[in-house]
Amino acid sequence: MTTTDEEQNIIGPHQYRNAEKMIRTADPVWQAAADHGLTGIRVDVPSGDANNRLVDRETGHEFVNMCSCGYLGLNHHPAVIEGAVxxxxxxxxxxxxxxxxxxRHQLLARLEEELSDLFGTQVLPGSSCSALTAGILPLVASGHLAPGGPRVMVFDRFCHFCMSYVKPICAEESLVLTCGHNDLDYLEDVCRRYPSVAYVADGAYSMGGAAALDGLLDLQDRYGLFLFIDDSHSLSIVGERGEGFVRSRLAMNPLTLIVTSLGKGFGTGGGVAMLGDPKTYGFLTRHAGPVGWSQNMAVPLVGASLASAAIHRSSELRELQRRLHDNVAYFDELLPTSYAGNGLPVRRITVGDADRAVRLSAELYRRGFYSSAVFFPIVPQGQAGLRIMIRADIDQEVLATFADHVRELTDAL
Structure with missing residues (x-):
């Protein structure tokens, strides 16, 4: 049950020694993006709208940010800013x-209690989703978080880098495998072969699409499959209280753990782990490495998060979610993609060739829209393109203008 280099789209630290081909392929494209002025842009935000109108500090070029993960605009909400202050x-x-x-400062304790109540399960805060992942995943592999001993770790090939990065540490505790994206047949075969298995994946994927959650829950029910899911790209935008794609579709249990960033739709920073088994809370605070280190959430982020949580309890959240849903549906009409209709905000416009993707991104930037070119190894070879994030706080007129430019340029290029 091994995978080839071609089957893995993310470079983990254990791969660098044998990843010369990947790096040789990717680095010239990154350099091309830099040569077009698409990396390291220093900006001012003259309007106070940190999602939309940005100005290049060096050239004065004004543009709209089409790849912000601030899906609801809470990252520049006045109440959230005041909460931080x-x-x-x-x-x-x-x-x-x-x-x-x-x-712990009492403000952090308050936030922990507030988010536990908001999301309907015990939460564990951390300095970032990545820090939580780095601390918790090896303890899943070692078998400390659920009965059954060390768990065979099956990583979805498209799971986020922050999880793939921990593979070498997990490999010191148990067997580590990589499966095709949403390949439930492969996963079930592993469950049949081994008595204790964990699956590591995203809920809403950073490059678009979502986990095959119904099938995963069926495997959990039949085989005791442990689910470790990063749902950072759906927190706040899905669920009655913004609990996210995964949490809103399942009852938490000891075989499920969700990690998520507060720095995207939630609009603040740091991260939380939603624990399926509240009894693991004390164990994780003591033994999950970066979870308990001194670099936890800074006080301003805690205050901002308390303010965002208050918005999540109000009718304003539903209004922001509605605006986002309307914008996503409108964008899908303008530029249909393979993810059209899934209700999530990440879209990818595939053009195939990496150089073409960079040139398309560069020309769009010249016309006043920043959209990030994505290419191998971020996405599989031959699937380079643009990654677009739809947001609640962007006017539909802007979306229509952007779509017109994309259609014109993709035809020309």
């Missing part, structure tokens, strides 16, 4: 700079 004033410090295992 108020918390900083109340605490009189940016953080305690102490392991949260030993001492």
């Amino acid at each position: 108020a918390a900083l004033r109340e605490a009189g410090a940016t953080s305690l700079v102490t392991s949260t295992t030993r001492i």
Whole structure:
């Protein structure tokens, strides 16, 4: 049950030694993007709208950001900003700079309680979703988080880099495999062969699409499959209280753990793990490495998150979700893609050739729209294109103008 290099679209640290072909392929394209001025752009936000009107500080070029993950616009919501300021004033410090295992500021404790109630399950905060993943995944592999001993770890080939990056550490604890994207047949075969298996995947994928959740829950029911899912790209935008694509579709249980970023739709920063088994909370605070280190959520982010949580309890959340849903549906009418109709905000416009994707991105930028070119190994070879994030706080007139430019340029290029 091994996979070839071609089957893995993300380079993990254990692959660098044998990844010369991947790096040789990707680095010239990155350099081409840099040569077109598409990387390292320093901007001002003259309007206070951190999602839309940006100005290149060096050239004065004004553009709309089409790849912001601030899906609901909460990252520049006045209440969220004021929440950060108020918390900083109340605490009189940016953080305690102490392991949260030993001492937590009461603001962080309040946030933990608030988000646990909001999402209907015990949450564990962390400095980032990546830090939570790095601390928790090896403990899944070692068998400490659910009965059955060490678990064979099956990583979806499209799972986010922050999870793929932990493969070498997990491999010290158990067998690590990589399966094709949403390949439930492969996964079931592994479940038949081994008594204790965990599947590592995204809920809503960063390059578009979603996990085959119904099939995964069926495998969990039949084989005791442990699900470790990063659902960062759907938090806030899905669910009555913004609990996300996965949490809104399942009842939490000891065989499920969801990690998610607060730095996207939620509009703040840091991350949380939603724990299927609340009894693991104390164990993770002591033994999940970066989860308990001194670099936890800074006080301003805690305050901003408390303010965002309050919005999640209000009718404003439903209005923002409605606007996002309408914009996604409108964009799908303008530029249908393979993910049209799935209700999630990430779209990918595939053009095939990496150089073509960079040139398309460069010309769109010249016309006032920044959309990131994605290419191998971010996406499989031959599937280069543009990644677009649809948001609630972008006018449909802007979407229509952007779509007109994309159609014109893809024909020309």
